[in-house]
Amino acid sequence: xxxxxxxxxxxxxxxxxxxxxxxxxxxxxxxxxxxxxxxxxxxxxxxxxxxxxxxxxxxxxxxxxxxxxxxxxxxxxxxxxxxxxxxxxxxxxxxxxxxxxxxxxxxx
Numbered sequence: 290x291x292x293x294x295x296x297x298x299x300x301x302x303x304x305x306x307x308x309x310x311x312x313x314x315x316x317x318x319x320x321x322x323x324x325x326x327x328x329x330x331x332x333x334x335x336x337x338x339x340x341x342x343x344x345x346x347x348x349x350x351x352x353x354x355x356x357x358x359x360x361x362x363x364x365x366x367x368x369x370x371x372x373x374x375x376x377x378x379x380x381x382x383x384x385x386x387x388x389x390x391x392x393x394x395x396x397x
Contacts, residue, residue, distance in 0.1 A: 300356050323350065333373050340378065343370050
């Protein structure tokens with residue numbers, strides 16, 4: 290996170306304030322590694338925590354997409370998470386997307 294925060298080419302807005310504190314960047318770096326490499330793989334296989342893990346991962350990657358200039362990363366990772374959902378959840382997501390698209394076309 291320290292190097293990303295210091296390079297304006299990656300950031301959508303000024304993140305240099307994060308690099309002022311090595312504690313901040315260290316916690317963000319290790320927190321990301323903990324979530325992506327340990328918590329996500331373990332919790333996504335537990336049926337009881339799958340949806341909450343999916344939502345946390347989705348919010349995590351949306352945050353990355355809003356703060357960093359990484360082309361298509363958020364979209365690809367969001368679609369990748371769909372692999373872990375069960376059929377009922379996929380039908381629910383599909384129906385919600387259809388309703389939101391229909392709502393947008395009716396408002397225009």
